[in-house]
Amino acid sequence: MSLEEKIIIKAAQAKQAAFALAVLSTEAKNQALHAMAAALEARSSLILLENAKDIDVARKMGMSRSMLDRLMLNEERILQMAEGLRQTAMLPDPIGQGIGSTLRPNGLEIRKVRVPLGVIGIIYEARPNVTADAAGLCLKSGNAVILRGGSEAIYSNQVIASVITKAAYEAGVPEGSIQFIETTDRQAVRILLNLNQYLDVIIPRGGAGLIKAVVTNSTVPVIETGTGVCHTFVDASANLEMAKNISINAKVSRPSVCNSMETLLVHEAIAGDFLPLVIDAMKEKGVEVRGCEKTRSYYGGLVPATEEDWQTEYGDLILSVKVVADLDEAIAHIAKYNTKHSETIVTQDYTNARKFQQYVDAAAVYVNASTRFTDGFEFGFGAEIGISTQKLHARGPMGLTELTSAKYLISGEGQVR
Incomplete structure (x- = not known):
């Protein structure tokens, strides 16, 4: 047969x-x-x-x-x-x-x-x-x-x-x-x-x-x-400790799954304070960090991020980092490179939070929470x-x-x- x-x-x-x-x-x-x-x-x-x-x-x-x-x-x-x-x-x-x-x-x-x-x-x-x-x-x-x-x-x-x-x-x-x-x-x-x-x-x-x-x-x-090229955007008003914890969880807790973060976007107003904090923490967890030119100006010795990095689902302990001028640039970057899976903003600004959720086109859009929650069990659906x-x-x-x-x-x- x-x-x-x-x-x-x-x-x-x-x-x-x-x-x-x-x-x-x-x-x-x-x-x-x-x-x-x-x-x-x-x-x-x-x-x-x-x-x-x-x-x-x-x-x-x-x-x-x-x-x-x-x-x-x-x-x-x-x-x-x-x-x-x-x-x-x-x-x-x-x-x-x-x-x-x-x-x-x-x-x-x-x-x-x-x-x-x-x-x-x-x-x-x-x-x-x-x-x-x-x-x-x-x-x-x-x-x-x-x-x-x-x-x-x-x-x-x-x-x-x-x-x-x-x-x-x-x-x-x-x-x-x-x-x-x-x-x-x-x-x-x-x-x-x-x-x-x-x-x-x-x-x-x-x-x-x-x-x-x-x-x-x-x-x-x-x-x-879909595949998951998921982003975390750390806004100018973000609580930096919260942003670090969310970023670590989104990247490290299980990097092989589709709801893990692949790209970290950081508002330039807090880049000087936040990037050393989060990159040191990422490196302690074994993450290879690749940065844009501005990111590397704040933190030396990083592998340069390329155009290919922005559109790659690593599924591994690799992270690309980009410094952006403002919320609008973050939204534009996500619109260009995301796979419409899961995106999050870390912010204390209510207006920016609502704008992010309104303008970002994805199946799940978060405020102050890890993208790792996009899961049938976590949503109360049982398995998925x-x-x-x-x-x-x-x-x-x-x-x-x-x-x-x-x-x-x-x-x-x-x-x-």
């Missing part, structure tokens, strides 16, 4: 399961999510053993430090995966929720309610926690899912998928609802991107290359999760499928409601037109 035939069989099974899953009770879905969480915890030793195989291969291939961080699992991260499933179970079920209603003059009652999208294909890289997160969110929102992880995490993804799928089916979820593509053959992605007969939407989650390839080549509709940076259908952390569509239910008493 060819690879295409194998994938079509899985897709057809998911399509068939989606009909039953769409009407599965909230209680049954929640029971399954709790069973999946318990199974992850119970099989953590096996999951870590398989993850170690991926880590070993990745190190031999010279994988970068940031990618290794994305790939690595430990007891804490497995517990976080399980907690994400339990949090998802606690959230309101979006399916059947009323969005709006009206009574027409002719007596027709029209209601708009949430319904599942149907069958969702998730194509993702490196991070094996996505396997559990995506399966859980799709289950709670009544969608069947086809998972295709990256080759670098094949052992981890396979075991996680096997553990949670078995638990879900034993808890009463329709068989076929959770499908995992076991092959590392890249042709599997090409096949998925053209299965319009079975898939209702594709969601890519990974680096810029993966996302561009999916958007360019898919005939199935795509919800684009990804951060959408596009404007159609969904934007920002994609939780349960973003995985639904709508339909109209019309009731009449014999009306004709």
Whole structure:
């Protein structure tokens, strides 16, 4: 049997399961999510053993430090995966929720309610926690899912998928609802991107290359999760200690993820005081700092920042720093180089804070807080499928409601037109 035939069989099974899953009770879905969480915890030793195989291969291939961080699992991260499933179970079920209603003059009652999208294909890289997160969110929102992880995490993804799928089916979820593509053959992605007969939407989650390839080549509709060239702007009125703490958190807490800061913008009025403070702190954390000409005039010995730096998502302990004349220059820089993911201003000026939030075009725009909060769990959505940076259908952390569509239910008493 060819690879295409194998994938079509899985897709057809998911399509068939989606009909039953769409009407599965909230209680049954929640029971399954709790069973999946318990199974992850119970099989953590096996999951870590398989993850170690991926880590070993990745190190031999010279994988970068940031990618290794994305790939690595430990007891804490497995517990976080399980907690994400339990949090998802606690959230309101979006399916059947009323969005709006009206009574027409002719007596027709029209209601708009949430319904599942149907069958969702998730194509993702490196991070094996996505396997559990995506399966859980799709289950709670009544969608069947086809998972295709990256080759670098094949052992981890396979075991996680096997553990949670078995638990879900034993808890009463329709068989076929959770499908995992076991092959590392890249042709599997090409096949998925053209299965319009079975898939209702594709969601890519990974680096810029993966996302561009999916958007360019898919005939199935795509919800684009974006890369994160995120900025922190330290305004003239900023509390410098607060600005330092926010900047360190945004860059250092987990540099490999899409909501970490890549560029620090500093108002020239406080550059002389703030740059030595923050750059010293960054260097203590192992961050390589690259600066514009003005930045280097305040702090010597830095690597010069280039045009390429302003548009690069490092995903690593590297930071570009630029001194700007004012808020308007900061906004203009962000408009030119950001990926519409997450941006923040540190300021004590209410007018500047409101202007920044009004003028900056991004999925999440902060005042006096780290960009690292752009996350479904932190927003109270439970786990997330990804951060959408596009404007159609969904934007920002994609939780349960973003995985639904709508339909109209019309009731009449014999009306004709």
